[in-house]
Amino acid sequence: MIRELGLNDIVYLLEASRWTVALALIAILAGGVLGLIVAVLRIVSFKPANWLAIGYINLIQGTPLLGQLFIFFFGLPLFGIQIGAWEAAALALSINASAFLGEIWRGSLQSVSPRQWEAGAALGLTYWQRLTSVILPQAVRISIAPTVGYLMQLVKDTSLTALIGFIELTRASQILSAATFKPLQVYGLAAIVYFVICFSLSRLSEHLEKRTHAAR
Amino acid sequence: MPLVEITDIHKSFGKVDVLKNISLTVEKGEIVSVIGRSGSGKSTLLRCINGLERVQSGRIVVDGMEVTSPATNINALRERVGMVFQSYNLFPHLTVERNVTLALKKVRRMSNDAARDIARTMVAKVGLADKLGAYPDELSGGQQQRVAIARSLAMQPTMMLFDEITSALDPELVGEVLKVLEELAREGMTMMLVTHEMNFAKNVADRVVFMHQGNVHEDGPARDTLIEPRTPELRSFLSAVLH
Numbered sequence A: 001m002i003r004e005l006g007l008n009d010i011v012y013l014l015e016a017s018r019w020t021v022a023l024a025l026i027a028i029l030a031g032g033v034l035g036l037i038v039a040v041l042r043i044v045s046f047k048p049a050n051w052l053a054i055g056y057i058n059l060i061q062g063t064p065l066l067g068q069l070f071i072f073f074f075g076l077p078l079f080g081i082q083i084g085a086w087e088a089a090a091l092a093l094s095i096n097a098s099a100f101l102g103e104i105w106r107g108s109l110q111s112v113s114p115r116q117w118e119a120g121a122a123l124g125l126t127y128w129q130r131l132t133s134v135i136l137p138q139a140v141r142i143s144i145a146p147t148v149g150y151l152m153q154l155v156k157d158t159s160l161t162a163l164i165g166f167i168e169l170t171r172a173s174q175i176l177s178a179a180t181f182k183p184l185q186v187y188g189l190a191a192i193v194y195f196v197i198c199f200s201l202s203r204l205s206e207h208l209e210k211r212t213h214a215a216r
Numbered sequence B: 001m002p003l004v005e006i007t008d009i010h011k012s013f014g015k016v017d018v019l020k021n022i023s024l025t026v027e028k029g030e031i032v033s034v035i036g037r038s039g040s041g042k043s044t045l046l047r048c049i050n051g052l053e054r055v056q057s058g059r060i061v062v063d064g065m066e067v068t069s070p071a072t073n074i075n076a077l078r079e080r081v082g083m084v085f086q087s088y089n090l091f092p093h094l095t096v097e098r099n100v101t102l103a104l105k106k107v108r109r110m111s112n113d114a115a116r117d118i119a120r121t122m123v124a125k126v127g128l129a130d131k132l133g134a135y136p137d138e139l140s141g142g143q144q145q146r147v148a149i150a151r152s153l154a155m156q157p158t159m160m161l162f163d164e165i166t167s168a169l170d171p172e173l174v175g176e177v178l179k180v181l182e183e184l185a186r187e188g189m190t191m192m193l194v195t196h197e198m199n200f201a202k203n204v205a206d207r208v209v210f211m212h213q214g215n216v217h218e219d220g221p222a223r224d225t226l227i228e229p230r231t232p233e234l235r236s237f238l239s240a241v242l243h
């Protein structure tokens, strides 16, 4: 049942790309919160916390995302935990994002000069006040470009979830391509959608960098 | 009772002894210049006084608070001891006004309005009333340093520590910062300042402390000590900086 590529098919692809965006959003939000915790655990002067964070980061960054997806999707049911493709995908991507964002943010926090910590200390600010009012705002600006860079990677990485059967943009393209035998057009279209999402992110990054003020 | 009482402190970084059994007192209202070669321990001494560095032994009491005791709330002490650094260290993401109001609001828990009033007064005092809305990178080095002084003064400290605050400045900008210090001296502020400005040390300071290899090598009235050094080390140091 080979057929032509129609408007319906384009709508189908765009609808599937909503899931790509939703997955990326969940991973950014959940991974972001977790990543902030990882970054803070990594820099506080309490060795066990540092080790915990380092171990976590190494484990996640040192194993392939696809493997993590499989572990959640095929592994959890072995322990009697039923999990759908959507939940497994969201979980794996969030955890993956938390390690990468945690490392990016740790680097940003540590790239703020130690003299800024000292200046805050000399004014009587507590450790927490120094971190939140002096260091974090400066680290945020430094981290915008690498964070958005990682988010673009993340958007593209959501395509891996096609392999556990989650129907997002790439899986939808596979289905459509099989039905129409028009791989070039179908995957070309999918590429354009990915590009539009990533390009918007890079514009957002420029906008945010202009809006925040920090040392140049 | 002296405002600062340092008794037999010892400080080392790893195997390097940086301060060796230093004892020193500073009276309220006194202006003490700390001079000495690079590496002699001047900065470390100042940093021990507000607890930025911890000593291995000895006792430091400032304004009745024992800096060297683990029970002391070091942040409360730092509210009373202002410190200005060579590299200004303004917060680059905040305007001049917010650089000054930050600690007032966070540490003193002042309202926005009250903090802003103090910031305006202090920034005007260092002659930068028109720069309240500027960011640090829009100011010259001398202006940044004056803001750093205003930021510290806003906390109404009992005493001020200045660590080579004019050393990073272009020569033509040194004067405007020294003028602020002279004004503070007239108001009776207790100050310890590490400086290479010998004229300032001679004319404004009451006392000179010469550090040499981690010791207080000479300690005396500013004029006499600088004009007639007693030790060959101070004599050779002075001839090196004056020529």
Ligand SMILES: Nc1ncnc2c1ncn2[C@@H]1O[C@H](COP(=O)(O)OP(=O)(O)O)[C@@H](O)[C@H]1O
Pocket (backbone or CB within 6 Å): B013, B016, B018, B036, B037, B038, B039, B040, B041, B042, B043, B044, B045
């Ligand atoms: N954080 C530190 N770690 C290791 N050594 C230090 C540290 N700070 C200072 N020192 C050493 O202590 C000595 C005194 O330094 P410092 O107090 O900065 O001298 P000064 O201000 O008189 O130039 C120097 O030998 C310096 O290298």
Ligand SMILES: [Mg+2]
Pocket (backbone or CB within 6 Å): B042, B043, B044, B164
């Ligand atoms: Mg020094």
